[in-house]
Amino acid sequence: MIIVLGVGNSLHGDDGAGPAVAAGVAALGLPGIAAYDCGTAPENFTGVVRRAGxxxxxxxxxxxxGLPTGSVRRIPLERICDTAIGTHMLALSHLVRFLADAAGEIVVVGVQPACMGDREGLSAAVERGVLEVVRCVREGDVGRIEVMG
Incomplete structure (x- = not known):
């Protein structure tokens, strides 16, 4: 089973990339893949992850x-703190550590934003990045997403 947690605030422009990925994956309706829009509180979904394993x-x-807008990268778990990631309550590094024993593998994917101000909607480049992540999940190959250098 695969679980996708989309993290971010859709009312802050490109910060809605995570929720947009979750919506895109959920819309596929694929067996064995579940997706959740966690908003700014991914810690509220730890029980879901633990139960599903x-x-x-x-x-x-x-x-x-520091990449062009819309770039998609897998962020090595030890480098999560190196990125200005998230506007949410719990740092993703803490979330990953808390869930380390609840999943076979944990992959953090970042999408480079352009604008995270008070506006709805994604920039065109981030929308393309979102579609790339959804495609990789659909094809069962998030490993092909380039690792952040």
């Missing part, structure tokens, strides 16, 4: 990685 947990969030 997924083989793969994919956490998606907007992340300042």
């Amino acid at each position: 997924p083989d793969l947990l994919v956490i998606v969030d907007a992340a300042e990685m």
Whole structure:
């Protein structure tokens, strides 16, 4: 089983990348894949993850990685703190540590934002990044997403 947690605030522009990925994956309706829009409180979904015990947990969030807008990267777990990731309450590094024993593998995916101000909707480049992540989940190949250098 695969679980996707989309983290972010859809009312803050490109910070809605994670929720957009969750919505895109959920719309696929694929067996064995569940997706949740965690908003800014991914810690509220730890029980769901623990009960399911997924083989793969994919956490998606907007992340300042110093890359062109819409770039998608897998963020090594030890480098989560190196990115300006998230506007949510609990740091993703704490969430990942808390869930380390609840999933076979945890992958954090960042999408480079352009604007995370008070506005709804994603920039075109971030929308393309979101579609790339959804495609990789659909094809069961998040491993092909480039690792952040």
